[in-house]
Amino acid sequence: MRIVTANELQNWLSQGEVLEKDSHGPKVVRVSDGKLLKIFRSRRLPLLARLRPEALRFSDRASRLQAMRIQTPHICETCWIDRDKLISACLYEPLAGMPLDKLFRDSRAEFDALLPQLAAYIRLLHLQGIYFRSLHLGNILHTPDGGFGLIDFLDIRFKGRPLGRLLIRRNLQHLRNYLQRRKVQNFPWDELMRCYEEASKVSS
Numbered sequence: 001m002r003i004v005t006a007n008e009l010q011n012w013l014s015q016g017e018v019l020e021k022d023s024h025g026p027k028v029v030r031v032s033d034g035k036l037l038k039i040f041r042s043r044r045l046p047l048l049a050r051l052r053p054e055a056l057r058f059s060d061r062a063s064r065l066q067a068m069r070i071q072t073p074h075i076c077e078t079c080w081i082d083r084d085k086l087i088s089a090c091l092y093e094p095l096a097g098m099p100l101d102k103l104f105r106d107s108r109a110e111f112d113a114l115l116p117q118l119a120a121y122i123r124l125l126h127l128q129g130i131y132f133r134s135l136h137l138g139n140i141l142h143t144p145d146g147g148f149g150l151i152d153f154l155d156i157r158f159k160g161r162p163l164g165r166l167l168i169r170r171n172l173q174h175l176r177n178y179l180q181r182r183k184v185q186n187f188p189w190d191e192l193m194r195c196y197e198e199a200s201k202v203s204s
């Protein structure tokens with residue numbers, strides 16, 4: 001994996017727009033050609049992080065999801081931002097679409113109308129053995145083709161067979177916890193669960 005020069009990083013950051021950051025610095029930057037730079041600061045053991053940096057794991061997961069016909073951003077490059085500090089990054093074409101948290105906030109009627117399809121999508125992920133721990137509204141996009149796509153899937157797991165009841169319940173609980181943490185009011189939770197049950201009936 002190539003190491004980005006200080007100059008290049010400086011250009012990305014100075015000409016780009018920081019979309020997401022935390023106390024350690026920028027996390028997602030829109031660089032000048034419109035691509036997104038997603039920066040990973042590893043918290044794993046240095047040896048492991050150097051062998052399989054987060055950026056590579058992210059890119060592998062994108063390929064695996066795409067092979068399962070799950071839409072994800074197209075990864076153009078993986079690189080080291082700072083190898084000593086275990087900071088790696090992916091440069092990718094944004095996936096076209098609207099994050100569901102924004103849709104929920106701005107176009108509530110449209111969001112509500114999508115609930116059956118969203119539930120069927122989550123059901124499909126589960127049937128394909130995909131356990132997405134960061135399953136929440138900020139990480140699912142409604143794509144222009146009327147479908148959905150995933151971003152921010154570093155912690156996704158591929159179980160190799162449909163998720164059992166316990167994992168399904170735990171995964172849906174992640175979404176519920178997110179809604180509670182964010183204090184999202186009036187989310188149609190019961191309706192989403194009803195739609196999920198419906199989707200399970202037709203797809204089990």
Ligand SMILES: Nc1ncnc2c1ncn2[C@@H]1O[C@H](COP(=O)(O)OP(=O)(O)O)[C@@H](O)[C@H]1O
Binds near residue numbers: 020021038138152
């Ligand atoms: N592939 C993408 N396509 C469109 N928007 C994206 C994409 N990746 C990130 N974003 C935007 O950046 C925000 C944060 O990205 P994300 O990868 O979820 O990082 P975080 O770890 O901060 O949650 C998203 O909510 C979205 O608005």
Ligand SMILES: [Mg+2]
Binds near residue numbers: 138152
């Ligand atoms: Mg996210």
